[in-house]
Amino acid sequence: MALTAVIRVPSRALLRPWARLRDAALGWIEPAGGGGVEVSAQRFASQKVLVEPDPAAGVAVMKFKNPPVNSLSLELLTELVISLEKLENDKTVRGVVLTSDCPGIFSAGLDLTEMCGRNPAHYAEYWKAVQEMWLRLYLSNLVLVAAINGASPAGGCLIALTCDYRVMADNPKYCIGLNETLLGIVAPFWFKDNLVNTIGHRASERALQLGLLFPPTEALQVGMVDKVVPKDQVQSTALSVLAQWMAIPDHARQLTKNMMRKPTADRLLKQRDADIQNFVSFISRDSIQKSLQMYLEKLKQKKG
Numbered sequence: 001m002a003l004t005a006v007i008r009v010p011s012r013a014l015l016r017p018w019a020r021l022r023d024a025a026l027g028w029i030e031p032a033g034g035g036g037v038e039v040s041a042q043r044f045a046s047q048k049v050l051v052e053p054d055p056a057a058g059v060a061v062m063k064f065k066n067p068p069v070n071s072l073s074l075e076l077l078t079e080l081v082i083s084l085e086k087l088e089n090d091k092t093v094r095g096v097v098l099t100s101d102c103p104g105i106f107s108a109g110l111d112l113t114e115m116c117g118r119n120p121a122h123y124a125e126y127w128k129a130v131q132e133m134w135l136r137l138y139l140s141n142l143v144l145v146a147a148i149n150g151a152s153p154a155g156g157c158l159i160a161l162t163c164d165y166r167v168m169a170d171n172p173k174y175c176i177g178l179n180e181t182l183l184g185i186v187a188p189f190w191f192k193d194n195l196v197n198t199i200g201h202r203a204s205e206r207a208l209q210l211g212l213l214f215p216p217t218e219a220l221q222v223g224m225v226d227k228v229v230p231k232d233q234v235q236s237t238a239l240s241v242l243a244q245w246m247a248i249p250d251h252a253r254q255l256t257k258n259m260m261r262k263p264t265a266d267r268l269l270k271q272r273d274a275d276i277q278n279f280v281s282f283i284s285r286d287s288i289q290k291s292l293q294m295y296l297e298k299l300k301q302k303k304g
C-alpha cells in the first residue's frame with residue numbers, strides 16, 4: 001500500500017508501537033515540536049483495512065478485511081481511523097469509496113466478542129473507539145461513498161449512514177438496518193440521530209423499535225440507501241457517484257456538509273464521557289450479557 005503519511009508522535013510511546021499509532025490516529029499526539037519523532041506510518045502495514053489509492057483520479061477505495069464477517073473489532077476500528085486520517089492528510093485524495101473485501105458481507109457490525117465477558121475498562125476503551133470511528137467518518141471532509149456489497153446490520157449500517165451516498169448490491173439476501181433491539185440492546189442516541197437525519201423521524205422510529213433489516217429494494221424505498229445496482233456494478237457505480245460529488249468545489253461542499261452535520265456530532269462531543277459510562281454500565285448488566293451470549297450462541301448454532 002503506497003501510503004506514506006508522517007505522524008509526529010511522542011518518543012516515549014515508541015516502546016509500544018500499537019498504542020502509539022492508535023494515540024496518533026485518535027488525536028492524542030504531542031503538538032509539533034513537543035519532542036516527538038517522525039515515523040512513517042507505512043512501516044506499520046495495515047491488515048484489516050486495505051486502501052487502494054488512485055491519485056490520478058483523486059480517490060481511494062477503502063476495503064474492510066476482517067473475515068469472516070468484518071465485525072468491527074477494536075483492531076479494525078483503530079486501523080479504519082488511522083487509514084482515514086492518512087487519507088484526510090493526503091492532498092491527492094478528495095473522495096473515498098468504503099467497501100468490503102469479505103464476500104457477501106459489508107460488515108456484521110460491532111464485534112460482539114468485544115462486548116461480552118470482558119471487563120469495564122475494556123468496554124470503555126472499545127466504546128471510545130466506536131465513538132471515534134463515527135465522529136471521524138461523520139465529520140470527514142472527504143466525499144465518502146459506501147459501496148455496500150453485502151449484509152450490513154447495526155454497526156455496519158452505521159458506517160454506511162456516515163457516508164454522503166450509499167450504493168447497495170441488489171441481492172435480496174443482503175439486508176441493512178439498525179437491528180439492535182433484536183439483540184435486546186438499544187441503539188445509542190447518535191446512531192439514532194444519524195438514522196433520523198437520513199430517513200426521517202417516523203421511518204426511524206419504526207425501524208429502530210422493530211430492529212428492521214431492510215433488503216435492498218426496501219432500503220431504497222425508505223431512503224436508507226440511494227441506489228441499488230447489480231453486485232458487479234457496486235464499486236464502479238460508487239466511483240461514478242464520487243466523481244459527480246467531486247465536481248463541486250471542495251470548500252463549498254465541505255462547509256455545507258459541516259453545517260448540516262456539526263450539530264449532530266456536537267451532541268456526542270459534548271457528552272462523550274457520559275456516553276462511555278452509560279455504555280459500560282448498560283453492557284455490564286448481567287441481563288444484557290446473557291442476551292448477547294445467547295445471540296452469539298444462536299449465530300454459532302445456525303451452522304450446525
Ligand SMILES: CC/C=C\CCC/C=C/C(=O)SCCNC(=O)CCNC(=O)[C@H](O)C(C)(C)COP(=O)(O)OP(=O)(O)OC[C@H]1O[C@@H](n2cnc3c(N)ncnc32)[C@H](O)[C@@H]1OP(=O)(O)O
Nearest residue numbers: 069071108109110111112113151153154155279282299300
Ligand atoms: C447504551 C448502548 C448500548 C449498546 C449499544 C450497542 C450497539 C451495537 C451495535 C452492533 O453493531 S451489535 C452487532 C449486531 N450485529 C448483528 O446482529 C449481526 C450478527 N451476524 C449475522 O447476522 C450474520 O453473522 C451475518 C452478518 C448475516 C453473516 O452471516 P453468515 O451466515 O455469513 O455468517 P455466520 O452467521 O455463520 O457468522 C460467521 C462467524 O462470525 C461470527 N459473528 C457474526 N457476527 C458477529 C459479530 N457482530 N460479532 C462477532 N462475531 C460475529 C459468528 O458467530 C460466526 O462465528 P463462528 O464461526 O465462531 O461460529
